Each structure stands twice: as structure tokens, then as C-alpha cells.
Amino acid sequence: MTARKGAPGWPASARRRPLAPGRGEGPDGASERLIAELALGLRPVRRLPPPGLLALLWLALAGLVIGLAIALHGLRPDLAAAMAEPGERAQFLASLATGVAAALAAAMLARPDRSGRWGLLPLAPLGLWLGSLGWGCLADLGRLGPAAWSLGPSWGCLRFILALGAPLTAAMLLLLRHAGPVRPGPVLLLGGLAAAALCSAGLSLIHHLDAMLMVLVWHGAAVAALVALGWALGRPLLARPG
Amino acid sequence: MAEAGEWESWMTAAQAGDARAYDALLRAALPLLRNTARRRIRDPAEAEDAVQDALLTIHQLRHAYDPARPIRPWLVAICERRAIDRLRRSGRRQGREIPLGDAGETLAAPLANQGEARVAAAELRAAVAELPPAQRTALGLAKLEDLPLAEASARSGMSVGALKVATHRAVRALRRRLAARPGTGSGE
Numbered sequence A: 001m002t003a004r005k006g007a008p009g010w011p012a013s014a015r016r017r018p019l020a021p022g023r024g025e026g027p028d029g030a031s032e033r034l035i036a037e038l039a040l041g042l043r044p045v046r047r048l049p050p051p052g053l054l055a056l057l058w059l060a061l062a063g064l065v066i067g068l069a070i071a072l073h074g075l076r077p078d079l080a081a082a083m084a085e086p087g088e089r090a091q092f093l094a095s096l097a098t099g100v101a102a103a104l105a106a107a108m109l110a111r112p113d114r115s116g117r118w119g120l121l122p123l124a125p126l127g128l129w130l131g132s133l134g135w136g137c138l139a140d141l142g143r144l145g146p147a148a149w150s151l152g153p154s155w156g157c158l159r160f161i162l163a164l165g166a167p168l169t170a171a172m173l174l175l176l177r178h179a180g181p182v183r184p185g186p187v188l189l190l191g192g193l194a195a196a197a198l199c200s201a202g203l204s205l206i207h208h209l210d211a212m213l214m215v216l217v218w219h220g221a222a223v224a225a226l227v228a229l230g231w232a233l234g235r236p237l238l239a240r241p242g
Numbered sequence B: 001m002a003e004a005g006e007w008e009s010w011m012t013a014a015q016a017g018d019a020r021a022y023d024a025l026l027r028a029a030l031p032l033l034r035n036t037a038r039r040r041i042r043d044p045a046e047a048e049d050a051v052q053d054a055l056l057t058i059h060q061l062r063h064a065y066d067p068a069r070p071i072r073p074w075l076v077a078i079c080e081r082r083a084i085d086r087l088r089r090s091g092r093r094q095g096r097e098i099p100l101g102d103a104g105e106t107l108a109a110p111l112a113n114q115g116e117a118r119v120a121a122a123e124l125r126a127a128v129a130e131l132p133p134a135q136r137t138a139l140g141l142a143k144l145e146d147l148p149l150a151e152a153s154a155r156s157g158m159s160v161g162a163l164k165v166a167t168h169r170a171v172r173a174l175r176r177r178l179a180a181r182p183g184t185g186s187g188e
Helices: A030-039 A051-073 A079-084 A086-109 A116-120 A123-149 A155-175 A184-206 A212-233 B006-015 B019-040 B044-060 B071-096 B111-129 B133-144 B149-156 B160-179
Strands: none
Touching: A030 B019, A030 B044, A030 B160, A051 A086, A051 A155, A051 A184, A079 A086, A086 A116, A086 A123, A086 A155, A086 A184, A086 A212, A116 A184, A123 A184, A123 A212, A155 A184, A155 A212, A184 A212, B006 B019, B006 B071, B019 B044, B019 B071, B044 B071, B044 B160, B111 B133, B111 B160, B133 B149, B133 B160, B149 B160
16 A cells, blocks of 8 residues: 555556556555555545435425415415315325435435335335325215316416425435445435425315316326436436446 | 455445455455356356456446445456456457458568558557547546646546556557457467
């Protein structure tokens, strides 16, 4: 080891090495030289907090942002009545659980040595959420008849979820940018899902849609758009593989 | 065999900036990384490249290692990731490339083949020109002008770490490209 304090140069062995093929293992192979170069002038690094804490940090940020949105728009007037209905309550709780589970799963998958099975964690709440929406649609059909299928545009929902969800997804990917060289794909997907699910939960506290089908279509579209956006634009936010 | 927890304590010290512990850890881990890469990649040179990719990723992610957890699974997972990436890339490359046969010597007279050297120099220049700008700058400052890293960093605006990585990649890209040329790489 040729580390000299105060002399940040290349180790003598790595200097002017020939370009001719001479790689391979051995006491002075290319990998050994690389190790010497990487160790030379090593700087201390700030250790990342554990993944659970990172997830919690992001959830707190998401809570803050959605809380601000609620403060701006006000809670919907019929909130107490809506939450008394088992269907709506289940839908709200399931979307909240999906967001929390996806955030934790993303933080876990961002570490190389954590099991890939963490990715399955949000599947159960996601299934419950989609199931409760589907069940709501059927219930509407029984209650309202064919009127339940009338689908109007609700750009407001889409805009709300995207406007809140996009910065939250970006914040998540910045917090988890160390996932880039390891498992970028699943972390991008789960990050987008976590943000979208929480924004959808937040929106159902603010805004009222008559029919569950509207919720399913517009919230679903927003979630899908956000997940796709995270997938397409998220890569620059994640660190590149070394 | 290293005593239990020795690698972990080396990594913890490396996170605090201990270069000797870091060097010791990476050297001790090299056989593990090589085994991991070779389980996936048959070609020894390609496997060794994957090991070097893994070393760079380990360096990049050293702040993400949690000292409370065993380090071996962490190292193996990173190496596996890089080996799979390399297999995918080489699979794509093989789909696009056609191997060239050996180009025969043009003339028997020894003087006639002096052009070889000039052709080689031109090829090297062309290969350097094709490198991404950051790698070309890093190579030029750190290797050709032989500047100390701190000075190269000040001139290029790149961090010392980025310079190291870019130079390493540039040299490897050149080596691969020149070795892939028919007629070289066999000690001629």
C-alpha cells in the first residue's frame, strides 16, 4: 500500500500502466490496482440512516405536504358521514396502508442485502384498495342503477394527485438515490406507488366524488400516471452504477 | 479465515475514512467477489471486469452499508448485480457484432510493416476521441499530463472520486477496444 498522507496522487503502481492487455488477477492485477486507487485518499462518509428511518422521514414529509393541501382546501363537509360508511372507510385505510407499505418496501429494496420479498409487502393493501373500489362500484350500481356508470371528467382529481405526488416521488427517489446501482426498477415503481396512494388518501379527505367508478378511474389513472412518470423520469435522480 | 466481524469493523473504519482498513477489506473480499462473478460469467476476463464494476459500486455505496448487518451478503449482492448487468450488456453486444477473421500481414518486407505503428497510434487517438468527454478529460489530466489528483480535480472541476472512476473506466474502455482488435493482445 502506497498511501502517503498529504500526497493525493496515483500510487506508483497505477501510474503509467500499460494499455496492453495485462488484466487478470495476481498481486498486481488490474483489480488490485483499482483497490489501491480507491483506498488512496479515502474520505470519511456520512452513514445513511437505516431504511426504516428513511421511510419514516419520507412519510413525515408526505404527511406535511398533504396536511398543507388539506389546510388550503379544507376538509370535505361530509367527511364524518363518509367515514361512517364501511366501504369508504376501508378504501381510505387501504390507500393509506398501500402508501406506507410501498414507502417501507422501497426503502428496504434500495439496500443491496435486503430480501427482494420486501417488494411483496404493498401487494396485500393494494389488493384491498383496488378491491374496495371495485366493491364500491358494484354497490353504487345496486344503489343508483345505470347512473352509477356515468363517467364525467374529473381533471381536478388527476391534477391534485399529480401535483402533490410528483414532488413526493422526486423526494423519495432523492432519499433513495443509492438504489440506482442496485435495484432501480422496483424502487422507482414502489416510490411512485407510495406517493400516489398517499395523495389519493389525502384527496379523499378533501374532495367528494359521487360514484366509486369515478374514484376508481380518476384516482387509478393518476396513480398509473405517477408510477409511469417515476419510471420514465426517475432514473436521472438515482445514482448511476459505479 | 478472517475472524468474525473483522470485515465489518474494517468497513466501519473505512466509512470513517481509514484508507488502510478499506484497502484490507477490499483485498480480503476479492476472492469472494471473484467467486461470485465466476459463478455467473464463464469468461474469466469478463468476470474480472464485473469484479471491478463491483468494486466501483461498493466504493460508491460505502455510505449505505449498515454496520449492524453482516457485510458478506451486502458485497455478494452488489457483485451479483454487476455480473448480471455485464452479462446483459455482453449479450446485447454479441447480437450486434460479427467477429472479424485475422487480417493477414500485407507485405513480407519488414520496412513495409512500419505503418503498423502509425496505424496503431491513429487507432489509439480515435479510440480516445470516442470516449465520453468526462473520461477523456480525466484520462488526459491524470494519465497523460500525469498531474496529481488534486490539481487535476481543480482544473477539471471534477471531484477526486469522480476522476478516479472516470480514469479507470477510460483505461478499461481503451483496453477492451484495443484488445478486441484482431492481431493485438497476443504478444505481437
